[in-house]
Each structure stands twice: as C-alpha cells, then as structure tokens.
Amino acid sequence: MTTASTPDIKSTRAATSEGVVVGAGLTKHFGTTKALDEVSISVRPGEVVALMGPSGSGKSTLLHVLAGIIPPDAGSVHVRGRRIDDMSERRRSSARLRELGFVFQFGDLVPELSLAENVALPLLLTGSSRRAAMAQATELLAELEIAGVASRRPAEVSGGQAQRAAVARALVHQPAAIFADEPTGALDSVNGDIVLTALLDAARGRGIGLLLVTHDARVAAHADRECILRDGKLAG
Numbered sequence: 001m002t003t004a005s006t007p008d009i010k011s012t013r014a015a016t017s018e019g020v021v022v023g024a025g026l027t028k029h030f031g032t033t034k035a036l037d038e039v040s041i042s043v044r045p046g047e048v049v050a051l052m053g054p055s056g057s058g059k060s061t062l063l064h065v066l067a068g069i070i071p072p073d074a075g076s077v078h079v080r081g082r083r084i085d086d087m088s089e090r091r092r093s094s095a096r097l098r099e100l101g102f103v104f105q106f107g108d109l110v111p112e113l114s115l116a117e118n119v120a121l122p123l124l125l126t127g128s129s130r131r132a133a134m135a136q137a138t139e140l141l142a143e144l145e146i147a148g149v150a151s152r153r154p155a156e157v158s159g160g161q162a163q164r165a166a167v168a169r170a171l172v173h174q175p176a177a178i179f180a181d182e183p184t185g186a187l188d189s190v191n192g193d194i195v196l197t198a199l200l201d202a203a204r205g206r207g208i209g210l211l212l213v214t215h216d217a218r219v220a221a222h223a224d225r226e227c228i229l230r231d232g233k234l235a236g
C-alpha cells in the first residue's frame, strides 16, 4: 500500500526492470470523481494478474491508463521499460499496436473480415506482408483448434469460436502484455473455460503478461495474483 504521496523511487525502479507493464502512482480524475488514487501495479512476463473490484471501482480506467488509451493526471506507465504515458498520441498508439494485445467481452472482431484476416490485422498494421501475416494467423488458429472456421466471418461462427479468434488476434504479434476485460463474460461456462484456458496457456507459454479484469472469482482463481480495487485504490 502506498503511504507517501509519491511512489517510492527504489521500488518503482525495481518494478520497472521486472515488469512488462508497470504503472506507478497512477491518479485519474473525471471531474470531481477520483477514479484512480495513486495506484501502483506491475505485471511480469508470463504472469497472470486478475483485477477485481466492485462496479465503479476504477478497473476499466486503470486498464485504459495502463494501455495508454487515456493519460493519467499523475504517475507513470512503462511498457517493456519504455515510458508511454508522456508520449504524443501518435507514438502512444503506435506503441499500443506493437506492444499490447486486447480481448474484450464481445470479441470486437471486424465483421467484414474472416477470422484469419482479423487475426492477421495486428501484423498487417505493423508492416508484415499479407502472405506472412495470413500464414501466421492460420497457424495460430490451428493451435487454438478453430482452423476449420478460419475463412468464416465472425457472424458465421459461435461466440466461443469468435472469442478464441479474439485471443489469437491479441497474441499474434507477440505483445509484451494482453489486457483482457471480462473475456469470458458473454460465454457459457464450457466455452468460457475453453477461452480462458487458451488465453492463460498462451500468455504463460509465450511469456506475455496478462491483466485480466473479471467479476468472476472462479476466473480470478486461475490467476497467479489478484489485485482488488476499491474506490480507485488498490486493496490487495
């Protein structure tokens, strides 16, 4: 727990060298609401951290700040040792594209593209050739046991298959970390388990840090560590 108004410099440095994503002393206001209150959090390579807390406690805000989507009012965010919170919007989104992967509750795949094309997107956007990107995407879909539906569009597959494709898209470019916001929240328990297992195995096996926002204690039980937010403060 932070007791001083600024984060301890020594522990911040240590965490920066170990963590793939390190947030230190993060504070964020929306008007008079203090959504984050000096939160320090670090995710190591291959580590799965569950982020829990009641509705409105600041989970999404923390995820957005760590991912460089919104800048904090105070504090810093390092990804693979590089500070991203003070970058220009353009450099931040480029860092986000290369270094981070995202899985949301409702897949958020591009509806006009096939699953394979969706998975290839992060590679195409960072300069891979179409041929190389599609080959890598197809290989990953096979690993996640959905090669048979690779050429279908998201609306033509089951929710579980679409969510596995979203997992593949989040990790195809070997990011430093994946942020998953209720990734199994819209699935039944059988499909939820399949998607969760795929996500955890991929993160641990590839040394990708995983920050998993969830309300579900059974999901959080699979994490290496649980962090609990209450009123914008980290409680555990």
Ligand SMILES: Nc1ncnc2c1ncn2[C@@H]1O[C@H](COP(=O)(O)OP(=O)(O)OP(=O)(O)O)[C@@H](O)[C@H]1O
Residues within 6 Å of the ligand: 030, 031, 033, 034, 035, 053, 054, 055, 056, 057, 058, 059, 060, 061, 062
């Ligand atoms: N864009 C915004 N404008 C104003 N207030 C906001 C904004 N985003 C979040 N808040 C407020 O900040 C606080 C934290 O919200 P946040 O969405 O981070 O919580 P959460 O823990 O993710 O909630 P949930 O579990 O319901 O998704 C809440 O009081 C919320 O109303």
